[in-house]
Amino acid sequence: MQTAAENYRNHILVGLALSLALILALGVYGFNEQVRLAQAAEEFNRERVARGQSIYNQQCVACHGAQGEGGVGPALNNRNVLKNTLDSVFFAVIRSGVPGTQMPAWSVDFGGPLTDEDVRDVVALLRSWEPTAPEVKPAVFTPDPGRGAMLFAGTCAVCHGENGAGGENAPRLNDPLRLQALPDDWYRAVIRNGRPAKGMPTWGTVLSPEQIEDLVSLIAAWRKGVEVKPSFAVSDLLERAIFSLQNNDQQSAALHIERALSVATGPGAQALRSSQAQLAAQETSAALNALQELRDQWPIGDPASGALLYTANCSACHGIQGEGGIGLALNPSAFVQGQTNAQLLTFLQQGRPGTAMAGFSDRLSEAQLADVIAFLRLWQP
Ligand code: HEC
Ligand code: HEC
Ligand code: HEC
Numbered sequence: 001m002q003t004a005a006e007n008y009r010n011h012i013l014v015g016l017a018l019s020l021a022l023i024l025a026l027g028v029y030g031f032n033e034q035v036r037l038a039q040a041a042e043e044f045n046r047e048r049v050a051r052g053q054s055i056y057n058q059q060c061v062a063c064h065g066a067q068g069e070g071g072v073g074p075a076l077n078n079r080n081v082l083k084n085t086l087d088s089v090f091f092a093v094i095r096s097g098v099p100g101t102q103m104p105a106w107s108v109d110f111g112g113p114l115t116d117e118d119v120r121d122v123v124a125l126l127r128s129w130e131p132t133a134p135e136v137k138p139a140v141f142t143p144d145p146g147r148g149a150m151l152f153a154g155t156c157a158v159c160h161g162e163n164g165a166g167g168e169n170a171p172r173l174n175d176p177l178r179l180q181a182l183p184d185d186w187y188r189a190v191i192r193n194g195r196p197a198k199g200m201p202t203w204g205t206v207l208s209p210e211q212i213e214d215l216v217s218l219i220a221a222w223r224k225g226v227e228v229k230p231s232f233a234v235s236d237l238l239e240r241a242i243f244s245l246q247n248n249d250q251q252s253a254a255l256h257i258e259r260a261l262s263v264a265t266g267p268g269a270q271a272l273r274s275s276q277a278q279l280a281a282q283e284t285s286a287a288l289n290a291l292q293e294l295r296d297q298w299p300i301g302d303p304a305s306g307a308l309l310y311t312a313n314c315s316a317c318h319g320i321q322g323e324g325g326i327g328l329a330l331n332p333s334a335f336v337q338g339q340t341n342a343q344l345l346t347f348l349q350q351g352r353p354g355t356a357m358a359g360f361s362d363r364l365s366e367a368q369l370a371d372v373i374a375f376l377r378l379w380q381p
Contacts, residue, residue: 003207008237022034045124047323050203051161055118063102068129070136072102077129080137107238143212149230153259159199162258164222169199179223187219188212234268236259236296236340251262253287254279265367267374268300299370306375309368322379326356331379 057066064070068077071111075081095116097105106112106119114122152164159170166172194202203212221228237260245254257276264272271294278287294300310322318324322331330336336344348369351359360369 040247048121048124049128052121055114055122056125057291075136076126077133079136082130082133082333087123087127089125091119094119096120114228143217145221146226146231148214150217151214153230174222184216185222188216191215192301232259232263234264235298239296242288242291242295244329245284250284268304271300273331274297297341298320299341299366299373301370301374303374303378306371309372310362310375313364330376332381335378341373345369348372
């Protein structure tokens, strides 16, 4: 016969077993629920990324590249950027854009086309790149005296003279003794800060730090006694000289012609010298006409030197007499007749991609190609 106490214990055991079963069942349910929620979240995110991709394709590809590799705008598919940028920061930057740069504001709040939901979709897309994003090294800047010389000619020479030779209102900069005495840091500081009260402008607010480094490297080249010629394109200088004359600015026209003469050679240089003489003799309209004609004919070469260059560089494919071979006939050539000298120059520099006609920009200078062009003209009726 069972005692009351035993009976009570049985109840407790049954109760315990039932509770255990319930806890187990709840646990399994809970676990399944977690999996279900995670799957739903993943599905939701996949849809976000897909929507983000189609917005990206329409709005962002042009500047940030099809794979986010960058272009006008920086690379976004970039491990460092993705690792160091919170979603909330992407969200804010995309909404408001970066004022003063080409990055537009995208939010409807700022007159853009995207809602906050759209922006979240795009951020999800950017984030989805993170696991496979490549490490993009920022481009290393190397100061270049050639770029510095172009900048100097356009910005500093008005006061300091061509190549820093000194001007009426500003000191000579290419004086070897002074260059030896003063280090790069000093020049960097003077250029950046200027001496505004004494007529030397503050360039740090006008030029980029990179441009100032280019100028410092130009000055460093002068210190070593190296002459750095700015690589002017004669066609640009002709354009500027014509503009100056049309605006009755003979002095600037003379300066541009002077600069063009520092790079032009052969018959081109002769033609420039004769318009220089016209300008000096106050024959402004004659000079203007001559310069315009020169611009239309540029580059002007020497056919005799062109004949030698043709034999060495072109005859193997186009034939000694221009009769054609691997390359098309050039004697005569409807193509050559239909092109201006400037167009032929670009053609010969770049070649015709996908054919045996490779560009010559790395083998022949502009002046040499001008000679070849002058020679090709002799074969045309
Ligand atoms: C017209 C060109 C242009 C378009 C279109 C454009 N961007 Fe940009 N974006 C830029 C530029 C330029 C910058 C760099 C701004 C700066 O100098 O800080 C930039 C910066 C960014 C940055 C900050 C990157 C960083 O490293 O801090 C993000 C994020 C970005 N863009 C996302 C987008 C998205 C998303 C879209 C499309 C909805 C888009 N951009 C469309 C030009 C563009
Ligand atoms: C508007 C005329 C003007 C322009 C443009 C100008 N400078 Fe100057 N610069 C001066 C004058 C004037 C001084 C002398 C100031 C003084 O008396 O201390 C000077 C001084 C300097 C000096 C110090 C020279 C020395 O030996 O003490 C440097 C270096 C210099 N300029 C570099 C530049 C560069 C580089 C540029 C172009 C980005 C430039 N300057 C453009 C007028 C000009
Ligand atoms: C390796 C062979 C090769 C050399 C070297 C070469 N060319 Fe060509 N060139 C070609 C071929 C092939 C074509 C035709 C390309 C095509 O299929 O459209 C061509 C086309 C041209 C044309 C355009 C003709 C037309 O009717 O479309 C010109 C002009 C020309 N070459 C000039 C030159 C000159 C000038 C040189 C030397 C400075 C030169 N080429 C050197 C192979 C060559």
